[in-house]
Structures are given as C-alpha cells and as structure tokens.
Amino acid sequence: MDRVKSSMQQVPNAIPKVIRRTGGANSLELEKENFERGQAVSINKAINTQEVAVKEKHARNILILSECKGAHTFWAAVNRLPLSSNAVLCWKFCHVFHKLLRDGHPNVIKDSMRNKADLTDMSRMWGHLSEGYGKLCSIYLKLLITKMEFHIKNPRFPGNLQMSNRQLDEAGENDVNNFFQLTVEMFDYLECELNLFLGVFSSLDMSRSVSVTAAGQCRLAPLIQVILDCSHLYDYTVKLLFKLHSCLPADTLQGHRDRFQEQFKKLKSLFYRSSNLQYFKRLIQIPQLPENPPNFLRASALSEHISPVVVIPAESSSPESEHVVETDDLVDMDPPVETKFDDLFGTSAAIDPFNFNSQNEQKRTHVE
16 A cells, blocks of 8 residues: 555656656747747848848848858748749848858858759859849859858858968968969959959949949948958968968969959959948948059068958948938949059069068958
8 A cells, every 4th residue: 555655646746747848849849930930030031022232130130040050940941932033032142141151150151062053053044144133143153152162171261251360371281282272262262252243333334323222232232241251362362472472483473473463453443443332431441452462572562561451330320221212313423433553563583481471460350
C-alpha cells in the first residue's frame, strides 16, 4: 500500500513536466513563425514593384533579423518573389541584398553562395534587354556575384571592406604572388562597381533634376553602397601597388598601372558628379580623389596618399524623407561637368622597402 500510495503521489508531478515541454516546443515554433513573418513583412515592404527608393527602416529591419538567422530566412522569402518577371522588383532586391552583404551577419555571404547559379541565370536573362531596369539588373547581379566570390576567396575581408593597414598586409601573408593576385581581383571587383555606377548615370537624363524625382532616386539609392565599396577598393589598390613596386620590376607591373589609370579616371569623375547631385548631399559626404593619380614609380609618393573616407552624417535624413518631386519637367541645378586629367605617371623610379609607410597609417572612421 505504501508503494502504491507513493506512486500515486508521483503521478501529478509528471504531467506538468510533459505540459511544460510541449509548451516550450510550441513557444519555440511560435517564435520561429513570428520571426519568419516579420522578415517576410520587411522584405515585402522593401522589395516591391513601386519605382521608389528602398526605405532605410525596412532595409535595417532585414539587417537586424539577419543577425539571428543569417541569410536562410531572407532567401526563403525572396525565392517566392517573381524577380525574373519584374525589373523594378529585381533592382530593389539587388539593392537590399547588397546592403545585406555589406552590413549583415558574416554568414550571409556563405549562406548566399548556394544561390549563385540562380543569380547568374537571372543576370544573363536580364542582359538580353538593352536599356532600362533590365540592363541595370544584369549589371548589378554581376557585381553581387563578384562581391560574393571575392569575399569567399578572401575571407579576411569583411563584407563592408573595412580593414586596417595591418590587416591588409596580413591578407597577403607577406607573399608577393598573393599581393599580385589580390590586386588583380580588386581591379575586377572595382570594375564591376564602376560598371554599375556608369550604367545608372547613363540611364538617367542628367539635363533634368532626376535626383529629386521618385524614379530617379530609385536608381540612385544603391549607389551609396557602391560609393562605400569603391572608396575602400581604391584605397587598397593604391597601397598594394606601392607594395608591389617595392619588390617587382616596373615593367612587370605596367599592366597594373594601365588598369589603375583607367579606373582612376572613371572613379574621380563619378565621385565628382555624384557629389553634385542634390539627392546625395544630405545623405552622404563623398570624398574627392586627388587631381593626379599616385606615381607608383616614386616610392615616397605613398606618404602623400590620403585614404578617401566616406561619411554618412548621423543627422542626415533617410532616403524616404528626402524631398520628392513627381514631375520630370525640371531644370537641373547641378549640370554635369567634364573633368580633365593630367598625365598619370612621372618618370622617377625610386623603390621603397616591402612595407607600408607607417606615417600613412590612418584610422578610418565610417558611420554606416
């Protein structure tokens, strides 16, 4: 009887334990469901067919949610969108995905590589169009694929590309062959960024105030991410080229210098034109490149290099609060200005040791 009485006293305690376990499982399922629903809502608000710039608050919510789950939930929602049938929808997806690659959880890049083939096919499909958003989507998708490939191959580089001189030095593992190849990959990376820059500008009627129209801002908004990327890539290619010239013959690096010269001209002009657009003036401070490019044949010129710093003012208004004019019948207050460039390289051939100039080390402050 005592044994039966004892067992009867134990039964009531067993049931609540089962209930608590079940309740905990339901709670986790509910939490997961709410998380996925919240992610889907933010994605649908950020990525839609309206020809307006992506609102920062919606993109920020997606970034915050990626800190918990990486990119899995993002892709689960995005794969339900008809990205191959609506160019504006695809364009806004590219913008949000670019922000996610730059500022999202580090696992976002790795999680997204499984979608590389689909992105490649989509880029090829949109590439059949010769103008409008379709052409821009093709260019943008190629950039995003290149960005993912670069960071997978060079995992020391974070998605936002912010690195100190020491970290950049360590990325090459003190091997000149690694630095040579890394420079080539950065040229390819920057080339894709410049192609998107040029594609957006060539798609707009710059004789009108396109930057204060909703349609104009929809195309211009992603260039903020491009400007941030370009500032770092330009800075690192300059430093790597000085490093390479300190240990390799100048003739061996002629191709590198020629390619840098071409990209310098494009980037200098694009930075200048962007800084004069009304849309960017309250959102971002765009640095200006020097009048002439560095002379890599003169080792001491490294000390003259100033790392371009892009600043997003804390008090700046977000894109959705920018003044938007619905009409296109406006006269541009900031007409494009042609920029002339001097000769790119001098004749001095001084060579510096295989080290960064310590005086050139700078703390880069970005508010992104």
